[in-house]
Amino acid sequence: MNIAPFAERLQQCHMGLIEAHLAKLSPEDLAFRFFYPATLDSLRERYLARLDPARDVLLGIMIDGEIGALAHLYVEQHKAEVGVTVLPEYRERGLGEQLFEASILEARALGCRQIAIETRPDNAPMIALARSHGFIVGYDYGNIAGRLELRPLEPAGMSLWTFHRLLDVGAGLWRSLFGCEPMDKR
Ligand SMILES: CC(C)(COP(=O)(O)OP(=O)(O)OC[C@H]1O[C@@H](n2cnc3c(N)ncnc32)[C@H](O)[C@@H]1OP(=O)(O)O)[C@@H](O)C(=O)NCCC(=O)NCCS
16 A cells, blocks of 8 residues: 555545545545535535635645545635545554644644644544544534644744645646656546
8 A cells, every 4th residue: 555655735636536536535524524414516616616725725644545534624714624535444553643734733834823623523543533632523514523723834834844845846747747646536
């Protein structure tokens, strides 16, 4: 199994892979992530059609040419909210954690002062993730809301973030030469 060592900022050419990632999630996973009984058709209309990777902050960890873990960071006025999904076959091996940390780093690098999550009370892994990262977690109209105040990035964090985004530039150059689809999926 070939797991990318860092979360990549996804681009327009990843839209097909984003849809393929969502298509592999169960109805329960989709309900955890989108808070309604989402189907792929409804997501195409209500979510994918409105996604703009040039504007929306989408991070992915690639595994064997597919997006194994996907995060969407909704950023508004120095506040971010993050939604994360990991493909079922790759769960419970720390990918959610890795992507969650990358999302927090990204939010701090973008100047956010707070990051939030919202999930259902029966979503034990997501609540564990939030708690272990110091989020204040509590009930909010029947759901669980968590928030974490963010400090500005210190120089070491900024260097790490810059390094990751430079790797994105390299990956972008590669894609402009060879396309977005991985070699084994063409
Ligand atoms: C939530 C989700 C992203 C976690 O991904 P993952 O890769 O399995 O997570 P990790 O392996 O990094 O584990 C993260 C934490 O959850 C805990 N955990 C994992 N699976 C668990 C389970 N089935 N029950 C309880 N805790 C669990 C881990 O022990 C870990 O806790 P820690 O941070 O205290 O060490 C994944 O389960 C998922 O995609 N769920 C469906 C979509 C969803 O619910 N998204 C969140 C809504 S925003």
